[in-house]
Amino acid sequence: MYFAALLARTEDGWQASDTELDDVESLTDLIDLARSASVDDDTVLALIEQEDAWFGVVRLDGEDDPRIYVSDAAAAARSSYGAMLTDELLGQDGNQGDDLDALDLDGTEEGEPDPADDDEEPSGDRRARQGPLGDLALLADLGVDEKELLSLDGDALSAIADTLGCTDVLEAVR
Template sequence: MAYFTAVLSPEGSGDDRDWRSVDIDLEAGSPDELGDALRGAVDDDDVPVLAVLEREDEWFALVRTDGGVDVRVFVSDAVAAADSAYAPLFAELPPAAAVVGEDGAEGGAGASEPDEDEVPATRPEPPVVEDVWAGDPELLTDLGCPAEVLVRLAGSGADPSAATVEIGEVLGFADVLESLR
């Protein structure tokens, strides 16, 4: 499966904001290492820099830095991203949600199974899978993309490239993103 990466930075503000691509190779590493690379890619430390990462058919991630501000990250599927080349970037994010069974106990590989002699009186409900996104869903709010959009796209199971294009349409960088593909 292939990765797609793009680094973008806005010029101007508000409705007059134009996005441009920034030529930088994204190396897998910690958020601080990636933040240093993003900061070094633009001349103005106060300008936000946004890295868009996609793993074909699996997940998308957004990494943002603004000058001296800490790097902020959002990933649509922390479980899948943990097995990727970019795993160090997501290692410090809160853990992904667990699968929760009907009794409220966490399930998964270590969950206990009922004894063979036990026959359930009713058919058990399928487990509820909580959201698996992680990070800061508000990292684009001040630019015009509400947290609800990121969370909805992460939970919808949308194709990662379609999700990032939708985010790009909200913020105005969809054309630039598509030109980089």
């Protein structure tokens, strides 16, 4: 099960909106959705979490390229929305490696994994990348430095919102 929200910075603080991922089929779709929530081209954070398994942050500042962070690349790559983020960070085509059509939107795979796959470690395979991936400094200017970002687990999105001073705003859309 996923939770996703957009946090848009405004002159009056942060505004949150619940984000339905049903129409998001690519990272471009997610970025377009986040840009539409932007107020005066200010910062927007797209936050995605899958049941404490992993979380991701996509940061947009005006027309700048998005900055992305994923807490656990291996776990994220096994889910459709996480794979969007890890593919971008690893420079992979979404059709390369795992067959994403075999992934359910809840992040579980259909059928049993092939035990032979566990013995192999192809260099371009998303499963070979363990741990955090992406821009560790994407929230540093907002109060979440690299060390804190790396230490987040469990309800990481609430911890980020707490540091940003918008816990109530995020919880209102949860």
